Amino acid sequence: MREYLLTLCITAAVTYLLTGPVRKFAIVAGAMPEIRARDVHREPTPRLGGIAMFFGLCAGLLVADHLTNLDKVFDSSNEPRALLSGAALIWLIGVLDDKFEIDALIKLGGQMIAAGVMVMQGLTILWLPIPGVGTVGLTQWQGTLLTVALVVITINAVNFVDGLDGLAAGMVCIAAAAFFLYAYRIWYGYGIEAAAPATLFAAILMGMCLGFLPHNMHPARIFMGDSGSMLIGLVLAAGAISMTGQIDPDALKLNLGGSTRDTTHAMLPVFIPLVMPLTIIAIPFADLVLAIVRRTWNGQSPFAADRGHLHHRLLEIGHSHSRAVLIMYFWSALIAFGAVAYSVHSASGMWVVLTIVALSFVGLVLLLLPRFTPHAPRWAQHLVPPRYRRRRSAAATDEPAEAPEPLGGHDTEQDRTPVPAGLHGATAIGGRSRFTAQDKDTTYN
Numbered sequence: 001m002r003e004y005l006l007t008l009c010i011t012a013a014v015t016y017l018l019t020g021p022v023r024k025f026a027i028v029a030g031a032m033p034e035i036r037a038r039d040v041h042r043e044p045t046p047r048l049g050g051i052a053m054f055f056g057l058c059a060g061l062l063v064a065d066h067l068t069n070l071d072k073v074f075d076s077s078n079e080p081r082a083l084l085s086g087a088a089l090i091w092l093i094g095v096l097d098d099k100f101e102i103d104a105l106i107k108l109g110g111q112m113i114a115a116g117v118m119v120m121q122g123l124t125i126l127w128l129p130i131p132g133v134g135t136v137g138l139t140q141w142q143g144t145l146l147t148v149a150l151v152v153i154t155i156n157a158v159n160f161v162d163g164l165d166g167l168a169a170g171m172v173c174i175a176a177a178a179f180f181l182y183a184y185r186i187w188y189g190y191g192i193e194a195a196a197p198a199t200l201f202a203a204i205l206m207g208m209c210l211g212f213l214p215h216n217m218h219p220a221r222i223f224m225g226d227s228g229s230m231l232i233g234l235v236l237a238a239g240a241i242s243m244t245g246q247i248d249p250d251a252l253k254l255n256l257g258g259s260t261r262d263t264t265h266a267m268l269p270v271f272i273p274l275v276m277p278l279t280i281i282a283i284p285f286a287d288l289v290l291a292i293v294r295r296t297w298n299g300q301s302p303f304a305a306d307r308g309h310l311h312h313r314l315l316e317i318g319h320s321h322s323r324a325v326l327i328m329y330f331w332s333a334l335i336a337f338g339a340v341a342y343s344v345h346s347a348s349g350m351w352v353v354l355t356i357v358a359l360s361f362v363g364l365v366l367l368l369l370p371r372f373t374p375h376a377p378r379w380a381q382h383l384v385p386p387r388y389r390r391r392r393s394a395a396a397t398d399e400p401a402e403a404p405e406p407l408g409g410h411d412t413e414q415d416r417t418p419v420p421a422g423l424h425g426a427t428a429i430g431g432r433s434r435f436t437a438q439d440k441d442t443t444y445n
Contacts, residue, residue, distance in 0.1 A: 001184070003067045004203045010063045011207025015056030019215045022052045023222040031099050031225070045220060047098040050227025053208045054091045057235070058084070060204035070200060072193075079197040082121035083238045090114040090155070090234050094227030107226070108152070114234060115151035118241075119144050125244055151237045158233035161283065165220035166213055167325050171283075171332045172232045173209035176202045178336035179239055186243070194242075201239040208232060218321045282335055283310070283328060330363050 026046035064070040093110035124147045162168035180202035187195035287310045314324035
């Protein structure tokens with residue numbers, strides 16, 4: 001466990017330290033597209049955050065290769081090298097898209113090629129555990145098609161949910177944390193060495209997201225772009241493929257030595273890799289279905305952009321930007337950790353269901369609470385960013401009171417001229433400019 005935590009910390013540190021220089025490089029390189037009518041952010045913000053995340057991935061794999069226990073993963077398996085090859089390819093495609101905005105079909109083809117590269121190096125689904133049937137072996141073509149489909153679906157699900165500051169990185173980090181607990185239990189609890197690569201992938205993925213989040217929380221100083229969203233989606237899919245397609249469910253029966261009924265219950269954790277990517281897809285997939293129904297009902301194309309997504313609705317009903325993200329974090333954690341908890345306590349599944357119902361009720365209450373602006377206590381004022389500090393009153397300072405900067409997307413200030421983006425502009429070094437309330441209808445997507 002200590003070596004996994006060390007790998008996680010190194011990955012997070014490298015990602016965090018490189019994000020600042022990458023941000024300045026993105027500004028110089030012009031990777032700051034103009035604000036579209038369907039965007040939520042108010043200023044041109046640099047992309048290419050995936051560059052820092054990719055080097056964090058490389059640093060995590062390099063450190064793990066030199067640790068006493070984790071180096072066995074590289075000696076006994078080719079999966080880390082397969083992951084690095086596929087990640088490098090999908091990262092290059094994402095960087096080109098962040099800078100030049102390449103066609104969607106080209107990106108889809110690149111995603112399929114990246115998945116094929118991993119399959120050629122051994123990271124593929126070899127068999128499927130099907131409840132009530134047992135282990136079903138797959139042919140080479142079946143395994144390849146299923147692997148490519150899982151990679152493409154997961155990549156695009158993560159890309160789809162990347163709509164608010166810190167949303168995609170936080171949701172993937174939550175899913176990776178749940179996946180790490182599950183994979184570590186299979187590896188350490190059941191003694192199955194084939195689960196070690198997936199455990200390593202989950203730890204590195206958590207480090208990538210945690211290192212990038214401080215720069216990406218609202219108001220975001222940099223976006224991960226497609227170079228980041230496609231990268232973390234591929235790493236998440238690689239962990240699921242490693243657990244599903246490489247671990248023989250018969251190993252659980254050999255280790256436990258129980259009856260067929262007991263083994264069936266014990267094999268439930270083996271089915272979880274098929275479910276874990278759905279913890280990321282669940283919320284955006286529901287949003288996607290509603291968007292298709294909404295657009296076709298209104299006589300529009302299903303691919304036409306609009307401002308009716310779930311996170312936009314949370315903003316419209318009065319939630320701040322940060323609070324809308326936290327609400328979606330809550331539901332993602334509920335789904336991800338609920339699935340893992342059910343796999344651990346399958347015999348007492350009713351208690352897990354009741355716990356999920358109780359937490360869902362708490363989530364509904366949070367949705368109905370009025371909007372609030374969090375502030376740090378007075379003794380911690382110097383430890384937090386300025387936007388979370390309490391404002392001194394005008395009477396105490398004998399100066400005109402400055403209006404607090406809202407965390408959400410609704411402004412109440414007087415008209416101000418936004419500061420243009422650039423190397424020496426507000427988005428590069430100084431404070432962030434403000435837009436007027438009249439711009440609200442043109443900045444939300």
